[in-house]
Amino acid sequence: MEYRKLGNTALELSTITYGAFAIGGTMWAGNDQKDSIEAIHASLDHGVTTLDTAPFYGFGLSEELIGQALKGKDRTKVQLLTKFGLVWDGSNQGKGEHFFDLPVDGKNVAIYKLASKANIIKEVEESLKRLDTDYIDLIQQHWPDASTPIDETMEAMESLIQQGKVRAAAVSNYSLDQLKEAGNTFVPAANQVAYSMLNRSIEKDLVPYTVENNIGIIVYSPMERGLLSGKYFQNEKLKADDxxxxxxxxxxxxxxxxxxxxxxxxxxEKNASLAQLALRWTTLQKGITIVLAGARNAEQAISNAQAMSLDLSAEELSFIDGELRKL
Structure with a gap:
């Protein structure tokens, strides 16, 4: 495994990071909790030290599973990344910016973006409890919230760092203009954004800016939620609620x-899977700091970690880019 420094922070994160969206089950047709914990353990055993989650993933379940998986582990050897800003419980209904309605157990649950200072403090305390830890390595705003001034959100995150509840703070899904505005108050350590072989829009303006300003980029959906594994072209069927x-x-x-x-x-030729090739390609692109890879079981987790062993030559990377231009 390779480890990379995140922006202007002291954090050293594993280049392949465990992405914990799917183990929350919601939007992913459920999950097996035993398999999920085994996937986290397998990741740790194969050099992955960084785990990325969010309260929204399974409405707290993803964080709880990570907390359970880390019992008895050396907390100082693991970096916990979580988020705030997507709310769903009754106390917050109607507050913030309406995002979408999510079908859950036959009824729609309204999801809102809310990045106010009061909500950030509330969510961080809840995450600390679910993760069973006394600090978070990186807190991230899950989505921009038009109902809250960016400077209020940045000031709140900076305050959490000063209090020692989080080591560093970042944003997610920010546009270039939003990232620049945030920097007027507090420079985020990173921007977590979607990026893959099929989605390279950030290369135009976001990557040059983050490279110039020493801001990390955390990539999600590098395999386009499994599409780039190729298995869905081989009679792999998705459940109806996926x-x-x-x-x-x-x-x-x-x-x-x-x-x-x-x-x-x-x-x-490298005795690797398409998924591993897609992951490794992503880690080698300019400006990319770490790449999130989800796994529902130990086998998938080990495969993701082992993607870092692939050695791609300049000629192979050039060939891949040439094939991508045909899309």
């Missing part, structure tokens, strides 16, 4: 399939 049934619709699936077949020989 959000990916709709998510995959944004892509020209025939072109994606052709692309994956074109790069498959590179993976096979």
């Amino acid at each position: 959000h990916r049934n709709g998510y995959f619709g944004q892509f020209d699936l025939e072109k994606v399939k052709t692309f994956l077949e074109s790069i498959r020989p590179i993976a096979e």
Whole structure:
């Protein structure tokens, strides 16, 4: 495993980071809690020291599972990354910026973006309890919230650092303009954004800015939620309540399939999977600090960690880029 410094912080994070969205179950057609904990343990055993979660993932379940998985582990050897700013419980309904309605157990649950100072303090205390820890290594605003001034959010995060409840603070899904505005009050350690072989929009303006200003980029959805693994072109079926049934619709699936077949020989030559190739490619792109990779079981977790062992030559990277330009 390789470890990288995050922006202007003292944090050293594993380049492949365990992404804990799916183990929350919500939007992912449920989960197996035993398998989830085994996936976290397998990640730790194979050099992954960084775990990224959020209260929204399973409405607290993802954080709770991480807290359980870390019992008896050396807390100083693990970096916990979590978030705030997506609220769903009755006390917050109607506050903040309405985001979307999520079907849960036959009824719609309204989800709001809320990044006020009071809510940040509340959510951090709840996360500390669920994670069973007394500090968070990196707190992140999950989504921009138009109902709260950015400077209020930044001041609150800076205060949490001063209190010792978090070691560093970052944002997620911020545009370049929002990131610049945040920097007028407090420079975030990183921006967590979507990025993959199929989604490279951040390369135009966000990457140059973050590189110039020593701000990290944390990547989510590097495998486009499993699409780049190729297995969904091989009779892999999704459950009816899996959000990916709709998510995959944004892509020209025939072109994606052709692309994956074109790069498959590179993976096979290295005795690797397409998923591992996609992960390793992502870690090698300019400005990318760490890459989140989800795993529902130990086998997937080990495979993700081992992606870092792939050695991609300049010629192979050039070939992949050439195939991507055909999409």
